[in-house]
Amino acid sequence: MSKREGNASARKRRPDSDQKTEDFVSQSAVISAFRVFQQELDTRHDKYERLVKLSRDITIESKRTIFLLHRVTSVPNVEEVLNEADNKLDGVRQKIGQIAEELRGEDIYQFHKAFTSGVQEYVEAVSFHHFIRHRTLLSLEEINAALVFIKDETVVIKAPGEIQGACVLTFQVTSTDYLLGVADLTGELMRMCISSVGNGDMETPFELSNFLRDIHDGFAYLGNVGPYEVSKKLHTLRQSLGKVEDACYMLRVRGSEIPKHMLADVFSSRTAVMEQDEEVA
Amino acid sequence: MSVTEMFSHIQGFLSADQEVREDIRKVVQGLEQTAREILTVLQSVHQPTGFKDIPNKCLKARELFSTVQIHIGELRTKFPVEQYYRFHEHWRFVLQRLAFLASFVVYLETESLVTREEVAKILGTEVNREKGFHLDVEDYLAGVLIMASELSRLAVNSVTAGDYGRPLRISNFINELDSGFRLLNLKNDPLRKRYDGLKYDVKKIEEVVYDLSIRGLAKEPEAGGDK
Numbered sequence: 001m002s003k004r005e006g007n008a009s010a011r012k013r014r015p016d017s018d019q020k021t022e023d024f025v026s027q028s029a030v031i032s033a034f035r036v037f038q039q040e041l042d043t044r045h046d047k048y049e050r051l052v053k054l055s056r057d058i059t060i061e062s063k064r065t066i067f068l069l070h071r072v073t074s075v076p077n078v079e080e081v082l083n084e085a086d087n088k089l090d091g092v093r094q095k096i097g098q099i100a101e102e103l104r105g106e107d108i109y110q111f112h113k114a115f116t117s118g119v120q121e122y123v124e125a126v127s128f129h130h131f132i133r134h135r136t137l138l139s140l141e142e143i144n145a146a147l148v149f150i151k152d153e154t155v156v157i158k159a160p161g162e163i164q165g166a167c168v169l170t171f172q173v174t175s176t177d178y179l180l181g182v183a184d185l186t187g188e189l190m191r192m193c194i195s196s197v198g199n200g201d202m203e204t205p206f207e208l209s210n211f212l213r214d215i216h217d218g219f220a221y222l223g224n225v226g227p228y229e230v231s232k233k234l235h236t237l238r239q240s241l242g243k244v245e246d247a248c249y250m251l252r253v254r255g256s257e258i259p260k261h262m263l264a265d266v267f268s269s270r271t272a273v274m275e276q277d278e279e280v281a
Numbered sequence: 282m283s284v285t286e287m288f289s290h291i292q293g294f295l296s297a298d299q300e301v302r303e304d305i306r307k308v309v310q311g312l313e314q315t316a317r318e319i320l321t322v323l324q325s326v327h328q329p330t331g332f333k334d335i336p337n338k339c340l341k342a343r344e345l346f347s348t349v350q351i352h353i354g355e356l357r358t359k360f361p362v363e364q365y366y367r368f369h370e371h372w373r374f375v376l377q378r379l380a381f382l383a384s385f386v387v388y389l390e391t392e393s394l395v396t397r398e399e400v401a402k403i404l405g406t407e408v409n410r411e412k413g414f415h416l417d418v419e420d421y422l423a424g425v426l427i428m429a430s431e432l433s434r435l436a437v438n439s440v441t442a443g444d445y446g447r448p449l450r451i452s453n454f455i456n457e458l459d460s461g462f463r464l465l466n467l468k469n470d471p472l473r474k475r476y477d478g479l480k481y482d483v484k485k486i487e488e489v490v491y492d493l494s495i496r497g498l499a500k501e502p503e504a505g506g507d508k
Contacts, residue, residue, distance in 0.1 A: 034464045078339030109364060140290075214285065215284055218285060
């Protein structure tokens, strides 16, 4: 902080020295106005950068959680993995708490672009976690309810008599971020479906396909009302749904007939075809 | 909560949001209309006849700004005050234009740079975010930059109209602005792109001043031979 101010004042001094004395008065008015702007913009940009950094950390941690959660199809003790993921998600929530801290007294939407991708990734991770445990969709309210932070009391204690309730921070995930996160979730569910087939699990794919169909119907119901980014995701969602439905179809038609390793082959070739489609589109 | 319930819940959010946007768009259209009218009034300063009664034009423009204030007052009521930046994109463009028009009027009147407070007062907005509908500092700066290119045009046209003193004054003013902007650490954003254009305005005006001074016209306030 102090370093930045030092830089700023060094920069400020330069134009003063080479300005002509006759228009000193008028120039200094303009220059001093711009100094105020400089400070204001710098403060804003700094905050933005800090938020971007937090958002990146959240993205990385959430992605790792998702990778971890993908292991549930192949390990015997599901609960252990889920608890580990829970711990990781707690760490992510801490970071979101820091975002909430940064945004205290600010307009959330002014800096929304800085952290939207991180929040979406968090929604994806936390709803994936929730799905594996409860087989339902985590609601926006439940997500937001988990994002209430009690601020460190060490600062507050200096002013005795202050109640802890005064320093509760909340972070609200917007409905758009929620939707985009859920749309990403479908991709993870598709991967989970394919890998559970590979592991010889014949139940999960059908559950997943029902769930994905519900989500797809939900997005179709929103249609064009939603923001532009949401309708973009709809295309990918449809592809994921197609893959899962195909998988279920295969299982139904010849599930028990062919050995499992060949089943995996069938899916991987199918996936390859899908990816070609994507490139064309 | 089932998936279907969740989505119809969100659908409610989204359509409420869209209604707000629709309302905002209507008011912004009104604002754009008024901004065009003000621009038309001010454009006539580029014509030789318009040079003679600049104060009159400014007065007329000032009158039109009262309509702007009404529109902005209306716009305030269309959305919750803490969600300014959520809908910012809707009025960002027009607010920049209005900031330009306000600063142009003030320049024509006093030949000085309008302060952000003054622009806010002319437009009927607040200066600070905390107090409600405000003028974002970046929008204010963008407006000032639009004015700079307008002034480079004015410099050319004032020579055509026989006013040789004005380009010099504009040149000083723009140079001041340029050094002001050089203080800012701009990111690679729209404001920065617009600022990159400022050097062309500076160059243009310097050319005009050069042309005048090699012909010895710069110091003489009375119009020379070509009138």
